[in-house]
Amino acid sequence: MDAAEFRRRGREMVDYIADYLENIEQRPVYPDVEPGYLRTLIPTEAPTEPESYEDIIKDVERVIMPGVTHWHSPYFFAYYAAASSYPAMLADMLCTAIGCIGFSWAASPACTELETVMLDWLGKMLNLPDHFIAGTHGHGGGVIQGTASEATLMSLLAARCKAVRHVQASKPEKSEGTIISELVAYTSEQAHSSVERAALIGGVVMRKVPTDNNYTVVGDALKKMVEEDKAAGLIPFYFCATLGTTPSCAFDRITELGPLCNKENMWMHIDAAYAGSAFICPEFRPLLNGVEFADSFNFNPHKWLLVNFDCSALWVKKRADIIGAFKMEPLYLKHENQESGLVTDYRHWQIPLGRRFRSLKMWFVFRMYGLSGIQAHIRKQVALAKEFESLVRADQRFEICAEVIMGLVCFRLKGSNERNQNLLKRINTNREIHLVPCQLSGSFVLRFAICSRATESRHIQQAWRHITQMTFELLQEPSH
Amino acid sequence: MDAAEFRRRGREMVDYIADYLENIEQRPVYPDVEPGYLRTLIPTEAPTEPESYEDIIKDVERVIMPGVTHWHSPYFFAYYAAASSYPAMLADMLCTAIGCIGFSWAASPACTELETVMLDWLGKMLNLPDHFIAGTHGHGGGVIQGTASEATLMSLLAARCKAVRHVQASKPEKSEGTIISELVAYTSEQAHSSVERAALIGGVVMRKVPTDNNYTVVGDALKKMVEEDKAAGLIPFYFCATLGTTPSCAFDRITELGPLCNKENMWMHIDAAYAGSAFICPEFRPLLNGVEFADSFNFNPHKWLLVNFDCSALWVKKRADIIGAFKMEPLYLKHENQESGLVTDYRHWQIPLGRRFRSLKMWFVFRMYGLSGIQAHIRKQVALAKEFESLVRADQRFEICAEVIMGLVCFRLKGSNERNQNLLKRINTNREIHLVPCQLSGSFVLRFAICSRATESRHIQQAWRHITQMTFELLQEPSH
Numbered sequence: 001m002d003a004a005e006f007r008r009r010g011r012e013m014v015d016y017i018a019d020y021l022e023n024i025e026q027r028p029v030y031p032d033v034e035p036g037y038l039r040t041l042i043p044t045e046a047p048t049e050p051e052s053y054e055d056i057i058k059d060v061e062r063v064i065m066p067g068v069t070h071w072h073s074p075y076f077f078a079y080y081a082a083a084s085s086y087p088a089m090l091a092d093m094l095c096t097a098i099g100c101i102g103f104s105w106a107a108s109p110a111c112t113e114l115e116t117v118m119l120d121w122l123g124k125m126l127n128l129p130d131h132f133i134a135g136t137h138g139h140g141g142g143v144i145q146g147t148a149s150e151a152t153l154m155s156l157l158a159a160r161c162k163a164v165r166h167v168q169a170s171k172p173e174k175s176e177g178t179i180i181s182e183l184v185a186y187t188s189e190q191a192h193s194s195v196e197r198a199a200l201i202g203g204v205v206m207r208k209v210p211t212d213n214n215y216t217v218v219g220d221a222l223k224k225m226v227e228e229d230k231a232a233g234l235i236p237f238y239f240c241a242t243l244g245t246t247p248s249c250a251f252d253r254i255t256e257l258g259p260l261c262n263k264e265n266m267w268m269h270i271d272a273a274y275a276g277s278a279f280i281c282p283e284f285r286p287l288l289n290g291v292e293f294a295d296s297f298n299f300n301p302h303k304w305l306l307v308n309f310d311c312s313a314l315w316v317k318k319r320a321d322i323i324g325a326f327k328m329e330p331l332y333l334k335h336e337n338q339e340s341g342l343v344t345d346y347r348h349w350q351i352p353l354g355r356r357f358r359s360l361k362m363w364f365v366f367r368m369y370g371l372s373g374i375q376a377h378i379r380k381q382v383a384l385a386k387e388f389e390s391l392v393r394a395d396q397r398f399e400i401c402a403e404v405i406m407g408l409v410c411f412r413l414k415g416s417n418e419r420n421q422n423l424l425k426r427i428n429t430n431r432e433i434h435l436v437p438c439q440l441s442g443s444f445v446l447r448f449a450i451c452s453r454a455t456e457s458r459h460i461q462q463a464w465r466h467i468t469q470m471t472f473e474l475l476q477e478p479s480h
Numbered sequence: 481m482d483a484a485e486f487r488r489r490g491r492e493m494v495d496y497i498a499d500y501l502e503n504i505e506q507r508p509v510y511p512d513v514e515p516g517y518l519r520t521l522i523p524t525e526a527p528t529e530p531e532s533y534e535d536i537i538k539d540v541e542r543v544i545m546p547g548v549t550h551w552h553s554p555y556f557f558a559y560y561a562a563a564s565s566y567p568a569m570l571a572d573m574l575c576t577a578i579g580c581i582g583f584s585w586a587a588s589p590a591c592t593e594l595e596t597v598m599l600d601w602l603g604k605m606l607n608l609p610d611h612f613i614a615g616t617h618g619h620g621g622g623v624i625q626g627t628a629s630e631a632t633l634m635s636l637l638a639a640r641c642k643a644v645r646h647v648q649a650s651k652p653e654k655s656e657g658t659i660i661s662e663l664v665a666y667t668s669e670q671a672h673s674s675v676e677r678a679a680l681i682g683g684v685v686m687r688k689v690p691t692d693n694n695y696t697v698v699g700d701a702l703k704k705m706v707e708e709d710k711a712a713g714l715i716p717f718y719f720c721a722t723l724g725t726t727p728s729c730a731f732d733r734i735t736e737l738g739p740l741c742n743k744e745n746m747w748m749h750i751d752a753a754y755a756g757s758a759f760i761c762p763e764f765r766p767l768l769n770g771v772e773f774a775d776s777f778n779f780n781p782h783k784w785l786l787v788n789f790d791c792s793a794l795w796v797k798k799r800a801d802i803i804g805a806f807k808m809e810p811l812y813l814k815h816e817n818q819e820s821g822l823v824t825d826y827r828h829w830q831i832p833l834g835r836r837f838r839s840l841k842m843w844f845v846f847r848m849y850g851l852s853g854i855q856a857h858i859r860k861q862v863a864l865a866k867e868f869e870s871l872v873r874a875d876q877r878f879e880i881c882a883e884v885i886m887g888l889v890c891f892r893l894k895g896s897n898e899r900n901q902n903l904l905k906r907i908n909t910n911r912e913i914h915l916v917p918c919q920l921s922g923s924f925v926l927r928f929a930i931c932s933r934a935t936e937s938r939h940i941q942q943a944w945r946h947i948t949q950m951t952f953e954l955l956q957e958p959s960h
Contacts, residue, residue, distance in 0.1 A: 001848055003498040006566040010497070013570050014490030017577040018483040031589055035823045038593035039615060046601040050850040053567075056843075060574065064840070067590030071580045079587070079812065084579045086486040087533075090493050092576045094540065096788050097497040099564045100551045107559070109511055110547030113518035121526040135519065146626060147832035157681060177661025180683055193810045194833050200806055201637060201831070203660055203683045246812055302834075308576050309834060326680055330673045331919045332559065332726055332927065343515040351681070351831060352627035353674050354782075354789060360544075363536075368481055370530040439811045447812065 001053070009053055016057075017089070021072060024454065028431040029073040031066060038067055074452045074459040075433040080246070080274045081381075081407065081451040085306040091364035092308055095357040102355045105343035106335035112344055115144055115359035122301070122313055122362065125280045125371055129292045132315040134344075142315040143349040144358045148273040149194035150351055151298035151314040154322060156185060156198045156238055159267030159295070161325035163237035166265070180204060184229050185238040186266075188217045188252055190245040195271065204238075215248050215402065215440065217241065219256025226264055238267045241294075243287060244275025247438035247447070248402035248410045251275070251287055258293025270297045273312070277304035278382070278406055281375050287405075295321065304381075304407070306374060306453070307361045314349075323348040381407040381450040384460050388448055391464040397471065401440050407450040410440060413471065417444035426470045433463045481533070489533055496537075497569070501552060504934065508911040509553040511546060518547055549914065554935040555943060558916045560726070560754045561861075561887065561931040565786040571844035572788060575837040582835045585823035586815035592824055595624055595839035602781070602793055602842065605760045605851055609772045612795040614824075622795040623829040624838045628753040629674035630831055631778035631794040634802060636665060636678045636718055639747030639775070641805035643717035646745070660684060664709045665718040666746075668697045668732055670725040675751065684718075695728050695882065695920065697721065699736025706744055718747045721774075723767060724755025727918035727927070728882035728890045731755070731767055738773025750777045753792070757784035758862070758886055761855050767885075775801065784861075784887070786854060786933070787841045794829075803828040861887040861930040864940050868928055871944040877951065881920050887930040890920060893951065897924035906950045913943045 001009070041063045071082045102111030116134050119142025123133050134141030145151040160183065167179045180203055187195045189208040199206035207225055209217045226236045239261050241252040254270065261268035270291060276299020278284040291297055298314045301307040316322045327348050347353050369377070389404045392411045401410040412420045421444055424437055438445050448463075481489070521543045551562045582591030596614050599622025603613050614621030625631040640663065647659045660683055667675045669688040679686035687705055689697045706716045719741050721732040734750065741748035750771060756779020758764040771777055778794045781787040796802045807828050827833050849857070869884045872891045881890040892900045901924055904917055918925050928943075 001566040003502045003566070006569070007494055007498050009566070009570055010494030010573075011491050013573050014487055014494065017490070017573060018487050020577060022483045033589050035585065035589070036593070038590060039597055042597065044600075044615070045604050046846040046851055048851045050853055051847045053848065056847050064578075064590045064594065067588070067593060068578060069580055069586065069588040071578075071588070079581070082579055082581050084577075086481040086483070086489070089486070089573070089576050090489055093490075093493050093497060093569070093573060096569050096572045097500060097564075098544075098548060098551075099562055099788055100549055101559070101562050101789060105515065106549065108547070108549040108551070109513050109515070110518060110544045113516070113547060114544065117519055117522065120524075124525050135524070147834045149833045150831060153831065160683075175661065177657060177683070181655065181657025181661075192833075193813070197806050201681070203657070246810070308579055309581060309836060310832075326677050330726070331924075332916050333673070351630060351633065352790075353629045353672075354627045356789060366526040367531045367536050368533065371526055371528045373530055436812050444811075 005053075012057070021454075024070055024073045025075060025459075027065070027070055027073065029070050029075045030428060030431045030434045031069060032431060033067045038063060069434065072452050072454065074455040075463060076451050077448045077463065078434045078436045078451070080449050081304050082309055083302050083304060083306050084308050084453060085365055085369075087364040087368035088306060088308040088361045091360040095360045098357055100357055102357060103347040103353050104333055104335055104345040108357070111355075111357045111359070112346055114363060115346065116141060116344055118359040118362040118366070119143065119313060119315065121366060123315060126276070126288065127285060128297070128315060131317050132297065139318045139320065140316050141319050141344070142313060143346055145298070145312040145314050145350055146310045146352070147312050148192070148271055148298055148300055149197065151296075151312050152195050152240060152269065152271055153198040153201060154314065154350065155267065155269040155296040155298070155316075156202050156204070156240070158316070158322045158325045159238040159269070160202055160204060162267065162321055163235060167235065179235070182233070182235045183237045184234045185240070186222060186225060186236065187240040188242050188245065190215045190247055190250055191240060191242050192246050192271065192273070195240045211250065215245060215250035217252040217257065219253060219260050222257055223260055226260070226266075236264055236266050238269070240269045240271055243270060243272035244406065246274070247445075248440055249275060249406050249408040250402065251405070254290030254293065258290045262293050267295045268293060270294045272297070272299040274300065274303050275406055277301065278378050280371065281378055284406075301362065304378065306365050306369060306377060311358050311361055377453070381455070384450045384455060384457065385409050387457060388460050388464065391460070395468065401443065401445045409448040410438065410445050411448065412443060412445050419474070420444045420446060423471060423474050426474055427467065430466075430470065432466050485533075492537075501934075504550055504553045505555060505939075507545070507550055507553065509550050509555045510908060510911045510914045511549060512911060513547045518543060552932045552934065554932045554939040555913045556931050557928045557943065558914045558931070560929050561784050562789055563782050563784060563786050564788050564933060565845055565849075567844040567848035568786060568788040568841045571840040575840045578837055580837055582837060583827040583833050584813055584815060584825040588837070591835075591837045591839070592826055594837075594843060595826065596621060596824055598839040598842040598846070599623065599793060599795065601846060603795060606756070606768065607765060608777070608795060611797050612777065619798045619800065620796050621799050621824070622793060623826055624835075625778070625792040625794050625830055626790045626832070627792050628672070628751055628778055628780055629677065631776075631792050632675055632720060632749065632751055633678040633681060634794065634830065635747065635749040635776040635778070635796075636682050636684070636720070638796070638802045638805045639718040639749070640682055640684060642747065642801055643715060647715065659715070662713070662715045663717045664714045665720070666702060666705060666716065667720040668722050668725065670695050670727055670730055671720060671722050672726050672751065672753070675720045691730065695725060695730035697732040697737065699733060699740050702737055703740055706740070706746075716744055716746050718749070720749045720751055723750060723752035724886065726754070727925075728920055729755060729886050729888040730882065731885070734770030734773065738770045742773050747775045748773060750774045752777070752779040754780065754783050755886055757781065758858050760851065761858055764886075781842065784858065786845050786849060786857060791838050791841055857933070861935070864930045864935060864937065865889050867937060868940050868944065871940070875948065881923065881925045889928040890918065890925045891928065892923060892925050899954070900924045900926060903951060903954055906954055907947065910946075910950065912946050
């Protein structure tokens with residue numbers, strides 16, 4: 001395919017994409033396929049000779065689309081949102097075309113520099129403390145990670161390295177292995193599974209802190225565990241707080257937890273993967289109070305800030321903590337400017353070496369929407385969640401299971417878990433809307449998350465009519 | 481921006497991209513900017529109100545392009561290739577638009593299933609042993625990772641988990657921490673820095689195995705170290721072999737190393753990040769002989785197989801080894817089919833939770849080029865490297881520093897390292913071509929890698945004329 005054909009096919013693809021997104025609600029949101037469906041539809045080996053583009057694009061509808069869960073359908077209410085916007089898509093095309101691999105400043109200065117400035121822009125939109133902003137006299141700065149999982153892992157590894165060095169400074173005879181086996185990390189029992197996984201990867205113990213009735217970790221709960229562990233001769237070194245948990249969008253009380261971590265010399269990382277985007281609205285910003293005590297803070301613009309996946313924003317209070325943990329300098333990656341102290345080599349800030357020019361997506365989105373436009377998007381989705389909450393509350397058969405603060409409503413039919421499992425199964429088998437469950441205090445709960453940018457009030461109303469219809473059918477069954 | 485505007489702007493972006501790539505050689509390959517250049521060109525904060533698209537796109541030329549290192553210029557000969565092709569770009573647009581997050585089968589069945597089949601296609605193109613192919617009776621399969629760094633880390637973590645369990649089976653009293661502190665991993669002294677970094681992350685000791693005159697690890701070199709470590713009471717558990725090292729594209733002798741690792745119950749991972757693509761050509765496939773002894777094998781289609789970044793292919797002999805290391809099952813990620821044994825939930829195979837629909841890029845590229853077209857691309861680039869090698873060999877002032885097997889030529893001016901450092905500095909400051917150095921046996925060496933798909937013989941000839949001109953000027957200087 002030469003440039004001339006790319007011009008033609010590219011235009012067709014742009015139209016295909018616009019058609020797909022304009023008409024997405026006509027497709028069943030959840031696919032009706034069995035495991036292994038795709039293998040039977042295509043050859044077992046790659047072709048030896050080139051095929052025509054027409055044949056390939058025909059196969060997108062024949063092979064791919066029947067097996068797609070349509071995350072951008074206005075009837076998709078599962079997991080949390082995955083961001084999507086036209087400006088981000090245009091920027092992503094440019095990113096792919098430039099195709100630089102930005103592991104060091106020299107590998108493409110614009111890639112590194114735009115990222116640093118975009119993380120500053122975003123940090124200011126969130127009103128983060130100055131020490132997280134690179135363009136200040138502080139020692140911190142931001143970086144784009146692929147996912148919150150990677151951001152959590154980087155923070156835990158940086159904390160582990162810092163703790164080992166701290167212990168060895170006073171007890172040089174202790175081996176790294178011995179110290180690591182004495183370290184203890186903490187997180188909420190409601191934290192995302194990736195947090196526990198980070199501890200497994202890092203080879204450290206992680207203890208789950210119990211939450212209160214609102215699924216919130218409060219200061220005293222952590223304090224009690226830290227004291228127990230210190231009394232047992234262990235070394236508390238890391239706490240991962242969550243702002244907006246995955247099951248119910250609960251918020252840990254970081255104004256209490258932060259000072260405790262600072263006093264105990266524990267690294268506090270904040271995982272606000274979903275909810276973080278909302279902090280650009282002044283009315284939600286108080287939920288981030290306490291961030292000034294944190295060593296690192298992360299959220300995913302690729303969830304709720306209109307920047308397509310992947311784009312997870314991580315800020316650290318001290319660049320040296322994260323860079324120092326894993327710096328490697330082979331000659332083939334050295335460049336003239338790196339010793340000047342003026343440049344950032346982002347490869348030291350992340351697990352992978354290679355990296356895409358992802359900040360272009362942020363730049364396009366921030367400028368095409370403006371802060372006011374992005375705030376309007378957040379507010380609209382929160383209002384839709386409140387609208388759904390009202391519908392649930394007005395129906396005596398149902399209950400709301402957690403406070404609705406952002407775009408997530410946790411609800412259930414009053415009664416047994418089995419009844420709710422059956423309801424969810426009926427809903428998802430029907431494929432008109434798509435939800436996933438969670439577990440709260442032993443109850444099986446349905447999560448209704450406002451996800452798609454295309455979701456409007458009429459979709460919420462239709463979804464609720466559908467849920468009540470499914471409920472009606474369920475309750476009609478002889479077994480009930 | 482609505483769909484109608486996206487149609488218009490999308491077409492413009494397609495044309496901008498085609499123009500950029502068609503005329504890329506008219507841009508200086510390496511940017512003439514100082515650290516911090518970009519911050520002065522744009523505002524310090526995001527705009528409150530939306531800006532016009534015209535203003536943003538104008539800024540691409542004003543702000544971004546002056547700071548881009550043009551990896552796809554035919555005069556870019558640095559690092560290793562980053563793949564780029566029009567079919568991959570089209571597929572990437574589709575991937576972004578579908579915008580599913582494929583962490584589990586249910587999250588988008590097509591995303592998981594196409595990936596499994598594409599890894600099978602590619603495995604067959606490489607003539608991998610059956611046990612790596614998912615659609616066989618074996619226990620293995622393939623997965624797309626972001627980068628080779630992540631693939632290496634995953635293999636090391638899986639090996640660590642397996643080793644801990646193996647030791648604990650006979651010595652249940654040993655703690656995980658104690659066992660980890662006794663483990664020893666090995667890799668070539670020529671291995672990529674990401675291998676050593678994986679060991680740092682995993683908290684295990686990694687020893688560097690010395691290479692022979694060809695920068696190759698041979699069986700006896702590893703055997704000697706393993707025996708020393710066993711005698712000292714340590715537990716050798718992992719060896720990362722390299723096929724195509726970063727400094728000189730050297731190949732470890734895996735036909736000797738594989739049987740040794742199998743005998744010693746050590747996991748053998750093969751990192752063929754760059755060279756792996758060439759194994760689709762029968763004439764290069766013998767370099768992969770010995771892969772049948774490996775537990776895992778990885779290379780980067782995003783380097784040399786025309787699939788844009790990111791797309792790193794990893795195969796494992798036993799799925800259970802990699803999945804078992806880090807499986808987490810929160811309720812919100814469970815789905816009906818996962819216990820059937822028929823589905824793959826790729827989130828267990830990787831560090832991140834989220835993942836893009838990257839296999840679309842492979843599907844488009846394999847079908848639009850056909851195996852024969854991709855082989856032709858590899859062969860053309862190897863021939864260009866041989867052409868450059870001949871030019872160097874014909875000039876008595878220069879020497880070739882490592883056998884030229886694929887698309888990399890390591891060369892230097894005879895004489896001091898300082899002379900070569902000065903030559904490289906002169907070349908890169910001039911910005912007509914771009915190279916990076918490496919160190920081989922204490923010598924400062926220039927690496928000339930065939931990178932861009934657009935590179936032709938005339939660019940090689942021009943690059944060599946330029947290098948000899950720079951050499952002439954350097955040798956004219958009074959200090960010489």
